[in-house]
Amino acid sequence: MRRPAGASSGRAALPAGAGTGAALRVPRRAAATGRAAQAGRRRRGGLDGRRATGGASRGARGDRRGRRGGRTMSGSGAPAVGVDFGTTGSLVAWGRPVAGARGIEPTAIPVPQDGRDAAADVLPTLLFFPATRKVLIGEAAREQLGLRPDRVVRRLKQLLGRFPRVGVAGRAYDTTKLAAAVLQRLRRAAETRLGGRIREAVLTVPASFDVHRRRALLDAAAAAGFAVGPRTLLDEPVAALAAFLHGRAATPRAAGEPDFSAERLVLVLDVGGGTSDACVARVRPDGATLAVELRALSRFTPVGGDDFDALVARRLAEGFCARAGLDPAVLPRGDRLLFEHRMRLTAERVKRDVSRNADDGSEPAAEVRQLFLHGEHHLVERIDRARYAEWVAPLLADPRGRAAGDAPGVLDAPWDALGKAGVAPADVDLVLLAGGMALVPAVRDAVARLFGRAPRLVPDPLRAVVAGAVLQHAALLGGRADLRPAGAIAAESIGVRTAGGGFRRLIGAGTPLPARVVERGAFAVPPGRGCYVRIPVVEGEDPRPDRHRLLATLALRFPGRAAEGDRLSLEAALDENKLLELRGFLDRDPAVFVAARLRLDEPAGGTPTTPGEDR
Ligand SMILES: Nc1ncnc2c1ncn2[C@@H]1O[C@H](COP(=O)(O)OP(=O)(O)OP(=O)(O)O)[C@@H](O)[C@H]1O
Ligand SMILES: [Mg+2]
Numbered sequence: 001m002r003r004p005a006g007a008s009s010g011r012a013a014l015p016a017g018a019g020t021g022a023a024l025r026v027p028r029r030a031a032a033t034g035r036a037a038q039a040g041r042r043r044r045g046g047l048d049g050r051r052a053t054g055g056a057s058r059g060a061r062g063d064r065r066g067r068r069g070g071r072t073m074s075g076s077g078a079p080a081v082g083v084d085f086g087t088t089g090s091l092v093a094w095g096r097p098v099a100g101a102r103g104i105e106p107t108a109i110p111v112p113q114d115g116r117d118a119a120a121d122v123l124p125t126l127l128f129f130p131a132t133r134k135v136l137i138g139e140a141a142r143e144q145l146g147l148r149p150d151r152v153v154r155r156l157k158q159l160l161g162r163f164p165r166v167g168v169a170g171r172a173y174d175t176t177k178l179a180a181a182v183l184q185r186l187r188r189a190a191e192t193r194l195g196g197r198i199r200e201a202v203l204t205v206p207a208s209f210d211v212h213r214r215r216a217l218l219d220a221a222a223a224a225g226f227a228v229g230p231r232t233l234l235d236e237p238v239a240a241l242a243a244f245l246h247g248r249a250a251t252p253r254a255a256g257e258p259d260f261s262a263e264r265l266v267l268v269l270d271v272g273g274g275t276s277d278a279c280v281a282r283v284r285p286d287g288a289t290l291a292v293e294l295r296a297l298s299r300f301t302p303v304g305g306d307d308f309d310a311l312v313a314r315r316l317a318e319g320f321c322a323r324a325g326l327d328p329a330v331l332p333r334g335d336r337l338l339f340e341h342r343m344r345l346t347a348e349r350v351k352r353d354v355s356r357n358a359d360d361g362s363e364p365a366a367e368v369r370q371l372f373l374h375g376e377h378h379l380v381e382r383i384d385r386a387r388y389a390e391w392v393a394p395l396l397a398d399p400r401g402r403a404a405g406d407a408p409g410v411l412d413a414p415w416d417a418l419g420k421a422g423v424a425p426a427d428v429d430l431v432l433l434a435g436g437m438a439l440v441p442a443v444r445d446a447v448a449r450l451f452g453r454a455p456r457l458v459p460d461p462l463r464a465v466v467a468g469a470v471l472q473h474a475a476l477l478g479g480r481a482d483l484r485p486a487g488a489i490a491a492e493s494i495g496v497r498t499a500g501g502g503f504r505r506l507i508g509a510g511t512p513l514p515a516r517v518v519e520r521g522a523f524a525v526p527p528g529r530g531c532y533v534r535i536p537v538v539e540g541e542d543p544r545p546d547r548h549r550l551l552a553t554l555a556l557r558f559p560g561r562a563a564e565g566d567r568l569s570l571e572a573a574l575d576e577n578k579l580l581e582l583r584g585f586l587d588r589d590p591a592v593f594v595a596a597r598l599r600l601d602e603p604a605g606g607t608p609t610t611p612g613e614d615r
Contacts, residue, residue, distance in 0.1 A: 078477055079194050080104060081201040082469025083186055083226075084236075085179065085217065087157045087274030087304060088436070089122040091466040092186035092201075094194060095474045101250030101482055104474055106243065106467035111189040115140030122462070123185060127153040127178055129168045137185055149341040150334070150610050153178060155306065158274050159608065161209070161216030167609035179220035187225050199227040202473040204465050206275045207235035208300040208491045210539065210551055211580040218577065230514075231476055231488070233577040235297060237268040237279040238486055239468025240434035242292070244268075244458045245283065246471055249290045249482045258456075260290055264429040269414050269447060269455070270465060271437035274304040276413040280421040280428070281486060291484040296420035296510055297491035298413035299540070300549070305351070305437045308392050312347035313340065315391050316368070316381065324377035339374075346370065346379075354388045355440045389442040396446035404547070410443060411450055420509050420541065431455040434464045488513040488576040496522065496554065496570065497536040503545035506572040506582075514575045521567040521587050532557050533568065537582065556584045563588075 080095035092111065095104030110119030114136035128141035129151045136144075144152050151169055153159075160179050165172040183203075190198040203221055205214060218228050226232070248260055258264065263284040270277045278298040284291050317340070321328060328336050346368055353366035365384040373379045389396075394407070399415035418425060431451050437443050438461040447455045458464040475485045489512055495505040506517050523533060533556040540548035556568065567587040574580050 078200060079190075079196075079198065080470050080474035080477055080479060081190055081194075081198055082106065082239075082466045082471075082473055083183065083201050083203045083221075084239075084463075084466035084469060085157060085183060085186075085203060085205075086125055086465075087155055087272055087306065088125060089273070089462070090125045090182055090186060091122055091463060092190050093463070093466045093470050094190060095470045095479070102247040103479065103482070104470070106246075106463075106470040108463060108466070109186075109189050109193045111138070111186060112192075113138035113140065115143070119189070123182065125154075125156055125182060127156070127181070129153070129171075129173075131169070135181070137182060146338075146342050146345050149337050153610055155274060156182065158302065160220065161213030163608055169610075176216050176220045177223065179217065180223035183221055183224035183226065199225060200229070200473070200477075201226055201232070202234050202469040202476070203232055204236045204239045204469045205233045206277045206300070207237055207279060207297040208275075208277060209578075210300070210549075211578065212552070214578055218579075228577075231472075231576045234469055234472045235277070235279065235488070235491075236272075236275075236465045237270045237277050237297075237434065238281070238292075238294065239466075239472065240270050240458050240461075240464040241266065241268045241279065241281060241283075241432065242468035242471045242483060242485060243434075243460075243464040244432055245290050245292070245483050246467070247482060249285065249288060258430050261285055265295075265423065265427055266430045266432060267414055267417065267428045267451075268432045268434060268458075269410075269438075270434040271410055271413075271443055272304050272435040273306050273437075274302060276301040276303050276410040278413040278417040280417045280423065286484060289482055289484050292486040294486040294489045294510075295423075296417045297489065298417040298420075299492055301408050301410070301413040301416070303395055303408050303410050303412070304435075305348075305440075307395055308351060308437070308440070309344050309347040311395060312350055312388070312391055313343035316346060316350075316379065317343045319381070320373065320377070320379045324374050326374050326377070342370070342373075350383050350388065351440060354383065354385045385441055389445065392442055396442060398446075398450065404542075410437075411446060414447070414450065416541075425451045432458050434458045434461045436462050488578065490515065490574055490578070492539040493541055494537070494539045494551070494572065494574065494580060495548075497538055497545060497548075498523075501545060503538065503548060506570065507574050509541060511574070513578065514573070516571065516573045519570045519572070522570045523568040523584075525566040525568055525586070533584075535570075537580075551580075554582050554584075 082093050084091045092109045093106050094109060096107040097103070098105045108121035110121055111123040112119045113123065116139050120139065123138045124142045126138065126141035126145065128136040128144040128148070130136065141152055145154070153166055153168060153173070156175065156178055159166055159175045163175055166175055166178070187198055203217065205217055214233060218232060221232065222228050253259060260283055263282055265280065266283050267278060267280050280295040282293045282295060317328065320326070328339055331339060350366040350368060354364055356364045358364045363384055365382055368379055368381040368383065370379040395409050396411060397409045399409065399411050428451060431447060431453070433444060433447060433455045438457050444455060460467070471483065472485050475483065489510050490507050491509065493505050493509045494507045495503050498504050504519065504522060506519055507515055523535065525533065535554040535556065537551045537554050538545070538548035539551055542548060568584045569587050570582060570584050572580065572582050
C-alpha cells in the first residue's frame with residue numbers, strides 16, 4: 001500500500017513533481033533519544049484543575065540561545081521556531097540550516113508523549129484527566145477517547161477564547177491554562193532538541209479567529225513561557241502558502257510545477273480538524289525573491305474533519321440502531337457517550353481508509369467490523385469512496401446554491417475569500433490545499449468542482465502550516481531572503497452597531513495592518529452626569545447588519561456632565577496579531593478620554609463539559 005502524501009506518521013511522501021516547497025522534514029528517527037525523552041518527562045509540569053503550568057521562564061535552564069556549532073538558524077543567530085496549535089494535533093518545528101539558497105529547512109521537533117517511550121512529531125491536542133494521577137497529554141489521552149471520553153478534553157482550540165472554562169468530571173478547568181500546558185510541552189520539546197532556552201516563536205492561528213480567541217492564545221503562549229511580540233501570530237493559510245513557496249524563487253522550476261516568473265493569483269484552503277480557512281494572495285517575482293501580497297481572508301468557518309467524523313458516525317449509528325432495534329436515548333448516560341465516541345472513532349478510521357491509495361489501483365474502501373457492539377448485534381459495513389462522499393456531501397455543498405442561514409460548509413471559506421478579493425474562481429491561477437482533510441478525496445473533488453480544475457496539494461499537508469510558521473519566524477529574524485512574507489490584513493470588517501440597527505464600519509476587510517481609525521462624532525452622548533454608553537461591536541460583511549457576528553460590547557463611561565448635543569468619537573486600532581483596541585473620546589474635547597472596556601459576551605449555553613461539544 002502506498003501511503004498518501006503527508007500520512008500521519010513517519011516520513012511523508014511528496015506528491016508527484018513536488019520538487020520544491022517546504023515539505024517538513026521529519027527526522028529519520030522520529031523518536032527522541034531515550035535521554036532526551038526522559039529529560040522531557042522530568043521537566044513536564046503538572047496540572048491539577050486549579051494549578052496551571054506555565055510562568056514566563058519555568059523549565060528553561062540557562063540561555064544558550066542555540067549559538068553553538070551548527071545551531072545558527074537565522075541571521076540573528078536565534079533559532080527560527082514555529083508552533084501549530086491545532087484542533088486535533090499540535091506541532092513544533094525549527095529552521096534547520098542547510099547549504100544553498102533555501103538557507104533553512106523547516107524540521108519537525110519530536111514531542112514527548114505521556115505514556116509512550118517514543119516522542120512523535122505530532123502531539124494530539126487532547127488532555128486526559130485520570131481520577132488519581134496527573135493530567136496526561138497527547139497519545140495517552142487519545143487512547144482514552146474510546147474508554148473514558150468524559151475525562152478527555154478535546155477540541156481545546158475551539159474552546160479557547162470562547163469558553164473560559166471546561167468541565168471535566170465535576171471540576172472546572174481554565175481553558176487558557178490547559179492550552180498553556182500543551183504549548184509548554186511543545187516549547188520544552190524545542191528546548192530539549194535545540195539545547196537552549198526557547199522563548200521566541202511564531203504561532204499559527206486560523207485567519208478568521210476573532211480578537212478573543214487570539215488574545216486567549218497569546219495569553220496561553222505567555223503562560224507557557226513564550227515571549228509575545230507584535231507579530232507572534234500568523235494566519236494558517238498564509239503559513240501554508242509560505243511553506244509552498246519556500247525555495248521556489250531560488251530553484252529552477254521543475255516540469256509540472258507552477259510558474260512564478262510573472263504575477264499569479266493564488267488561493268490557499270487549509271482544512272483541518274476544526275476549521276476551514278482560506279486566503280487569496282498575489283505572488284510576484286521581486287528580484288531573487290517572491291513577494292506575497294494578501295488580498296483577502298475567509299470568514300470564520302468552523303467546519304473541519306471533526307464534523308465529517310460526527311456526520312459519518314451519525315449515519316453509522318442510525319443504520320446500526322435501526323437494525324439492532326436500539327434506541328441510544330434509553331442507554332445509561334455513560335454507555336451512550338461511549339457508544340457515540342466509539343462511533344466517532346470508527347468514522348475517523350473510515351475516513352482514513354477511504355482516503356488511502358490502493359497499490360493495485362483498486363477503489364479503496366473501509367471495512368467496519370465491530371462484533372457484539374450491542375448484545376448479539378454486530379456492526380459490519382463496507383463503505384467505499386462514493387458512499388463516503390455521499391454521506392459527507394452536506395459539508396461540501398456548493399456555496400453558490402446555498403441560502404443564508406444554511407449550516408456552514410468547507411467551501412464557504414474559499415467562496416468568502418474570493419468574494420472579498422473581488423475575483424471569480426476562474427481568475428485564480430493556482431488553488432492550493434493544506435491540512436489533514438486535504439488528504440480526503442471527497443474534499444479535493446468538491447474544491448475541483450468549485451474551481452473547475454483540480455487543486456494542488458501542498459507538500460506534506462499536515463505539516464505545511466508549522467513549516468510556514470518557521471519560515472515567517474526566520475524572516476522576522478532577518479535570516480531568509482528568497483521569500484518576502486505577506487503583511488497582515490484584516491479578515492473581516494469590524495464596526496459598531498448604531499442605534500437604529502445600522503452598522504458603522506471602522507476597519508474594512510482587507511485593510512493592511514496595523515491600522516488605526518478614528519470615527520468622529522459616531523455617537524450622541526445622552527445628557528446627564530456620569531452616563532454609561534454600551535455599544536455592540538460586530539464583524540462581518542453581510543449586507544444585513546443583524547447578521548453580523550457580535551464580538552463584544554464596548555462599555556463607555558462618560559466621566560463628567562454631558563452637554564446637549566455632545567458627541568463621542570471612537571478610535572479603533574487593530575494590530576498585526578489582530579488584537580482590537582477601542583476607545584472613545586469626547587468630540588468637543590479629544591483630551592477627555594472615555595474609559596472603554598471591551599467585554600467578551602459570554603456565549604450562550606454556559607460552561608461546556610466533556611465529552612467536548614462546543615457548539
Ligand atoms: N491520512 C489521512 N486521511 C484522511 N484524513 C486524515 C488523515 N490524516 C489526518 N486526517 C484528518 O485531518 C484532520 C486533522 O488535520 P490537521 O492536522 O490539519 O488539523 P488541525 O491542524 O489539528 O486542526 P485545525 O487546523 O482545524 O485547528 C483530522 O480530522 C484527521 O482525521
Ligand atoms: Mg491546522
